[in-house]
Amino acid sequence: MASYRGHLTFAGLLGAGYGSLALLEGNGDWGPALIAAGLTTLGGLLPDLDSDSGVPVRELFGAAAAVVPILLFDRVKDLCQQSTEQTLFVLAVLYLFIRYVLSYIFKSFTVHRGMFHSVPALLIAGLATYLLYPSDDVRRRLFLSGATMLGFLSHLILDEIYSVDFLGARLHPNKYAGSALKFFSKSWLATLTTYLLLGFLAWRAWLDGR
Ligand SMILES: [Zn+2]
Known part of the structure; x- marks a missing residue:
């Protein structure tokens, strides 16, 4: 588990569950359900973008x-x-x-398992989904940003449990690597960049919601 395939399977299953929540609205529109399932799955793969x-x-x-x-x-x-x-x-x-x-x-x-595997990065992924999704329906945008964050969270938790990397090889932690569910890394530059980006996106989302 916690290899590429492990993340894909786990996030895909979560996505199927989360996406089917959209069907409970009962208006027969299956579009949001499938998009949500897809975003959860994608969210589950996103943190490993930092793996080379x-x-x-x-x-x-x-x-x-x-x-x-x-x-x-x-x-x-x-x-x-x-x-x-x-x-x-x-x-x-x-x-x-x-x-x-x-x-x-x-x-x-x-850096693999650097700030991209962190709680603020999870929020960045959620805010980016919220901002990018082309709809005026705030509830739907929140629902889909929740999908991305759920997948992302599943990845962080799996990584935290299994210290095995992306392709199933044993992880040799870089000195900047830390817990997957962290708020800060040892690199102050990476930490600062992450929080600046988070602040910027939060500000944009706030402007958007007014
Ligand atoms: Zn990972």
């Missing part, structure tokens, strides 16, 4: 690069004054940016 061990990380960045432009489609179109060509161009640049630039920055600056 290859394929799954590339897949996650590939998935994010594809999904984020879709989520931002309406907003970018507004920014581009409804011009389809400009919108497509901006979204393509965004795709390349996430796929290559962001993933590169990420790999260079993160």
Whole structure:
């Protein structure tokens, strides 16, 4: 357990349970249920973005690069004054940016089991879902951000229980690595960056809710 497959299975099962809560509303709309299940599963894989061990990380960045432009489609179109060509161009640049630039920055600056495996990172993932989700329905956005955080939490708890990493190999903790459910790491820079990002997203979410 607590390998890539372990996280995928556990978060997937949680997602099925959490997603089916959306069906209790009884309006026959299965969309939110499946999105919630997907977000829980994705949330369960997210913390290991800091692991440099290859394929799954590339897949996650590939998935994010594809999904984020879709989520931002309406907003970018507004920014581009409804011009389809400009919108497509901006979204393509965004795709390349996430796929290559962001993933590169990420790999260079993160340490496996560093601040990405922490409670503030969990909140960042939840806030990012809340902010990115293209809907005016606050309840639905909260529900989906809960899905991401549930998956993320399942990952942290599994990692905490099993000290085995991403691909099932024994973990050789880096000196910056600590408990998966931590609030601070030994690197003050990583800790500061994490809390600045958290503060910024919380501020944006607060502005959004007014
Ligand atoms: Zn992990």
